[in-house]
Amino acid sequence: MYSSRLALLFILLVVTACKNIEPPKMGIIPQPNEINYQEGAFTINDKTVIVVENNIEAKQLANGLGSFLKDKFNLTLEYSTTAQDNAIHLIKTSRDGDYGAYNLNIGKEGVVIEGSTDQGIYYGLQTLKQMLSPKANIKEPLLNYVHVNDAPAYKWRGMMLDVARHFVPKDSIKKVLDILAMHKMNKFHWHLVDGIGWRIQIDAYPELIKKGAWRKVKGDKKPWEDFEATYRDSSSAVYGGYYTKDDLREIVAYAKERYIDIIPEIEMPGHSEAALQCFPEFSCDTDLITGVYCAGNEGTFEFLQNIISEVVDIFPNEYLHIGGDEVGKESWLKCDKCKKRMQQENLQTAEELQSYFVSRMEKYINTKNRKLIGWDEILEGGLPERATVMSWRGFAGGIEAANAGHDVVMTPGDPLYLDHSQGKSEYEPPSWGGYNNVLKIYDFNPVPKDIAPDKKHHILGAQGNLWTEQVKSLSHIQYMMLPRISALSEAIWTKAEKKNREHFINKLDVHFDRLDEMGYNYSGSSLTPDYDVSYNKVNKVFNLRLHNELDLYEIRYTLDGSNPTMQSELYSGPIEYTTAIELNAMCFRNGEPIGFPLKKMFSTGFGDQCKVTYSNAYNETYGGGGDKALFDNKFAIARGDDPSWQGIKEKDFEVLIDLGSVNELSYVGLNFFQDIGATSVMLPTKVIISISKDGENFKTVLDEAIATQEKREPIIKTIKSNFDKQDVSHIKIIAKNRSVLPEWHIRKGPAWIFVDEISVK
Template sequence: MLVPRPVESVAGEGSFVLDRETTLSAPPALEGVLTWLQGALRPATGLPLREGASGGIQLQIEDDLGAEAFRLTVTSGGVRIAGGGPAGVFYGAQALLQLLPPAVFRRGRVASARWEVPAVTVTDAPRFGWRGVMLDVARHFMPKHDVLRFIDLMAMHRLNTLHFHLTEDQGWRIEIKRYPRLTEVGGWRHESQVGAGPDAPNDGRPHGGFYTQDDIREIVAYAAERFITVVPEIETPGHVQAALAAYPELGVHQGHLDVWPRWGINPNVLNLEESTVEFFTNVLDEVLELFPSTFIGVGGDECPREQWESDPRTQERMAELGIIDEAGLQTWFMRRLDDHLTKAGRRLFGWDEILEGDMAPGATVASWRGLAGAVTAARRGHDVVACPDDMVYLDYRQSELPGEPIPVSIPLTIEDVYRFEPVPAQLTPDEARHVLGGQANIWTEHMDSPRTVDFFAYPRLCAVAEALWSPAERDFADFERRLEHHRLRLDAVGVEYRSPEGPRPWQSRPGIPGRPSTREARAAHIAELVANIAEA
């Protein structure tokens, strides 16, 4: 009944029952995991679960296992969780929780439960090293409390990378001490668009919020304790109107702008003066101090070039730099950020549009416009994170039912998402090694609360987690059977997931238009978009 599905699970005879005499033991290297496991077990069980020299639940490091691999052995005499490193032991502890009754995930004492674990040996290891989810907190801000809850849910499903989308046209969500107006001005907007399309109304309600640097440190530390790396993203050189509202001198047209209250692609972009490059390298320096991640996101997607084409100063700047077209100008800007990050010992992480230029070898590509970007990047020697929109964009509608809230693009059912395969079939084995893994993307234009994020994310994110952790062979009927039981765990945690029958009445948004599409229309649109990659 485990989610994700393990490599191997062999049932034994009998069971182990946790009681007031059960203790835990671990070597010093696993003190953090032991403390976490005590904290996970105590609320619902009400058991003391103290440390003991030869505990009923033993945590151990074993050198024959990979860093994230584990071996969980349950007999009538006790539980032994061995991992190649602390992360592996942590994932084994997560598996142990799933072997207990679902009520173990409740945060108050459950007096009527019997805390029995069936005898079993589970041997497991992840298929991919990057098992992620992108969370957009720029369109709709998610309070810190809910970000920490989101991280807990990621850990429950053995996801290990949070791509944290922090800046956009609609809001700047991270404190930068050198440039305080980024949050003072850029951290909120006067109102928000409701629904999709050019005629969708605005709600007239201010929206905002940001994370202080202390908040960011807390989020990063909390995630690290759960073996999750937080990869920040500072969007450039498009999707930047919140920054332009705070510092107009960064824009091509340097007049007053408000933080943008609409969705979609915004024409306002950065100018490419040396002072603008310096501004964003200064921003990145503060970001580097807060996030120890090897990878640092800088965007690079959906950047309109019309302002550059029509602006005399930009054309003069291109001549100064010896750049012949606007695409080359964007490449020059991204390469400057790339060089800065490389010098700091980090690696640039950007959307697949960065392939339209010449990036440094360390640049890593998020392939979102299908998997064409993944193929191109891998063949050029760039590492890839697969996140194709037609497989793992969790803001897309979940069925053809009329009650789906603000329906966007094509329907992506649980089964569609479960079929996600990060490695394109046309890659050779050597090229396929550049595929680090994959992630789901949660864009929040139409998710104005954490409970709405729950609805769009779950249980589809459970399917993504299995696609990234488990062996490549898939059995959707088996997954559905395990998911039926797993929903009881989500119920215990309090996740407001989408029911198999469809949206609950309070989850629908009647009267608010969406932007539904067909797979044929989506395929034609993406084919046009990726033509630039092929030409490059």
Template sequence: MNCIKICFAGVLFLIISCKNNVQLQSGVIPQPYSVQYEKGYFHINEETVIVVDDTVKGKKIVEELTAFLQSNFNLRLSVGSEANVNTIQLILQESGNTNGGYQLEVSSRGIVISSGAYRGLFYGIQTLKQLLSPKIVLKEPILQLVKINDSPEFSWRGMMLDVSRHFFPKDSVKKVIDIMAMHKMNKFHWHLVDGIGWRIQIDAYPELTNKGAWRKVKPNKKPWEDFESCYRDDEASVYGGYYTKEDIREIVAYASDRYIDVIPEIEMPGHSEAALQCYPELTCVGAEGAGVYCAGNDKTFAFLQNILTEVIELFPYQYVHIGGDEVGKGTWLQCTRCIQRMEEENLSNGEALQSYFVKRMEAYIHSKQRKLIGWDEILEGGLPPRATVMSWRGVTGGIEAANDGHDVVMSPGSPCYFDHSQGKSEFEPPSWGGYNNLLKVYDFNPVPEAISKDKKHHILGGQANLWTEQIKDMKHLQYMMLPRVCALSEALWCSSDKKDKEQFIKKMDIHFDRLKELGYNYAESALTPDYNVGFDKDTGDFRLTLTNELNLYEIRYTLDGSQPNADSQLYDAPILYRSPVNLYALCFRQGKPVGYPLKRMFSTGFGDKCQIKYLNPYNETYSGGGDKALFDNKFAIARGDDPSWQGISGKDFDIIIELGNLTYMSYISMNFFQHIGATSVMLPTQVLVSVSSDGKNYTTVLDESISTDKSRDPIIKRIETEFKKQPVAFIKIVAKNRGELPDWHIRKGDAWLFLDEVSIK
């Protein structure tokens, strides 16, 4: 009797827990088209039978589900062929949706997933797995009764992985595919070839992997600086790798089992240094070392056609990507063979020659029953009539192509480049380019209004691109993908009228636990505190506002620079202050810190009367926000494109800050920037700071020489000085520019200085 009571109590507890988790179970990403919950629950148990047809595809889908149930709930379910009560049925409908749509129904009798295609059944299982996770919350496989009707809005839901700049072994590639499959993404664009690495075995040209897959590692130089291919057993330090044909087949099959099509990219006619250092006879006359195939040499086309023949045999999907971006056409215009080709074909310029090149390759690809796709530069000079465009330089190229009747995949750098930073913290790992945060990705709509209504069907969908200049390992790779791929999956699966940003944010609270359970290294950038400072003229108060991108969880802080904990002051209203504060803020989830810390010292000594005089004017392109940018309480991050940096080229920063009244102070600091690997911005050679009470007689409080730092990575150097407290009305700052860039720098010309945020107390 006691045993019965205990068992009943246990079941009752599970049901109550399940009722409390209704919101949890609706947290599916990407959001289904329609979800209707009903009263009641179904409990998957050891007696539950999975029912599916006896086909290879059916069995593979069942393996996906049984492995999940066993690892999450220690359930080993049997597989049968007859439907009954307490079953999970996978039904292939003869007249059902074939584009990936599916229906999922949980009733008191069991679970039914139906679709017109195995792809849809697979997606239904991804939804079921999310309904049953995370296990740290849903400890038993109990589901509320529900009816889900779902189908994707776009047929192209993709991600590109660059393995040329940094090579990733096949197991890492499979993990990328797993993440995509979890989120119902279906196109894996594999950037196998670029200027600094050839990654695919080609039997006809063995030097491409014997030599083109390896490069010399040179001290203090990025891989693309003075690139030199070499052999694996070279005496120098060597980096590289490639995929054998067997590797390729294995990964293509792995992706196919997850209903992901693999699109290979074989870059041409530019970005081809690795190939041309192996086969230099294919370069233009007099352009040895250039990375552009000679368009006037028929051997070039035979070479590329032979390569594509082997590539097409490995990749069964219809598209082949040829790149086509950033072609250095000046090389062609100096080549006697290319000039002759232009004369013979009546081509007036480099763009027309590029169009000739692309059209010739498209004709060959079409002869192999495949479709050519390329970056939007293939529009230059005229596009082959059957070509598909991938628009990356914004959406303009995609709009033009779609309105002209071409299929288009939208992949604009903003917000679809996942190599860009996703957070503003100085603790973020290295990134490239701009700033694409999580909700910016969520807001992406691949169909611009400028496309004619009768041409909108040419937008196949969208794609994220993950270039790996800065990404060397799987941990960093996952960080850049997640959680942004979650946002992109919903942006491409749902129609714009079905998207709900607030709901998505709530679902991410659940999804973070799912990602953690799977062992993924996801970014918490969206949970890192951010700030805004205002000034109330009427009260004289500074007003410090804290938030994070998702507006989730508690923010706790201190104002004395000490590290906050779960018992520190809770942020629940703007912080008012009249004297300098050393803010240290952290976001807490379930009592534990998440995201990066926010650490800033905010000044109060700069009032409305404060003015700044520049003996050398700053560059208007890098104004930082104007004359008061250096004391606006907006701290620039370690990126040259941060708008808060104020810049000057070739000259010193020589400024005088007039405070407008006497202020007692004992501390002054400022930030300088350097990024040798991507900019001409260097640290100053010397910084001098002087103070005065009358603007005539100055006392030097800092004279610091700055040693040269040859690091290629971005640097923010904080220069600060503490001195005897005294009345100050004027601050003079001189930051010495080194003038011309040093010989060892990757660029030529004048050095820049970038300065931001002078702080005082």
């Protein structure tokens, strides 16, 4: 179709690739596997033509590029099917290549993007667009001569979004897909169904969206606490939402234009309270609807098969996710129907019954020309013959499945759960689970060494998972995605030997501008100041070092309690101190603050002189670092698993602190933790602080009752006492434990006190 002149152009472009010039700072993410720059530049102008084959997909790609250039540079380009100079050529080749592979060449005559598939051309266009953005850096459409030869390292590059806990509107889903597309991600795992919400219209069972899509709002209880499905027009407050089939088809089409496959998840056999409160006849014959489908009821399988038949009609891609995780099997062992099923099928354990359930559903899914994929619990009792495993509880399930010849998508909670916190600041928005920062994700390798060499091809790739227990808005979704999805995209697109952590960090500087231009709410956690403290025993001086995860940009600080500005002291080396300091530090990018501030009082703790005596021993599991933990200048964050918390179970926190010498003090403070939603840790009911000059006669400087807070979110409460300056050698602190959790608490049993870092000045 194209002239020999164009073929010659392509050859010349490739030949000139042998001279690689230092690349400009373009910030292309994910990093192309081969990129070679040459001297010279091509400028797109109003005479430039977009040359494209005459087919529907190619025209859509060309139109997308035309709209981009119009919006970005106010250029209206003409289209042609004839090869020519001063043009952007989009070419679908007949040559073999990896699915999604592309070549991008820029030379004197113009731009050539070619791929063996339309998807490859689309990815080439994403690279080209990044070369032309953000406008803050690229004032005109000028492109350095370059040759790019690129292809994805893995087939599966995805993200899961949970919309069951908090419904996400259709337009917000599209914006999530836009973020994935710009990073060349190709899978969107859509968690449409869970115990507390059914989000997909099923014509055969309208009750699922009439009732299952809505839940009663019960005070400040979490959605999963005492969950009760209800109707939208209920007299009580309700919360929820669902997608119509038209909504779903619209989103599927939107994703297809961006070469993203949508994998719907229909949970079974567990996590199904919403469905079973609508259809209790498919629950086991027990007194309680547990959220687990009855495996002995033939109606259960008919119900789920009817649902699947409608789901596959909406979603055309090859995989259907059935969940299969965290199945409480107690009801099966009590249910007469399930017991009978086990006898009929000669099943010895509940795990084998689960395997029967999953295998039976897999056979039906296969009749619909779909592949079953599930969380790694589907390994329990034996894995169905053709099932694909999504390994989330670490790598073990994925290793077992791959070595047995099954395809695997690696998605371990550490580090790929995007609902986990990405920063340590107390100002971070609510999160769930552990701590996964940007570089931890960037360093992720989907193929563990324990997989046999001849089985490595079974690792399809990886995905990040964003559960929404704490995430209720598009803005918060974007915050949890970015820039971590940027790191993940490079971890699974770029070949391991081509990855460069330092280069990626530098590219983020440009990418932040790009994200700003697009209006995305990305996280600055990786730029929030962090610290470490060391003590020089010889000079008796403390050294405070400041840094951030990416080691980018300026950190400015104050020691007088004021907020840092660009006129504040620039951090250039360790801050030495011998008396307590009140640090307030902030990172600045292009003269503007980014991330969160670091606000801490760093006490001397009086070095090795200090001795702490406990009336009640702290728990060994929650030792915080031992007897010196309360003066180690390591401040715990608002997470119960932070190792700096020191825990006392049931009894009072009561310590006597010998400072080792007499010192002039006017302040004593310390931190306590509470997290009702996830732990048995509560604030103390009272705190008493006393001081003494001689260690025998004590004066009370604080006797404060602490009000009970029923707030479910984590709390760090600082208790402090300011008093007239006086000589002090000993400090006594008593924090009263309520001993037993109150009746309204979601847990039962003994209460804990968590304490951290005593500061004095």
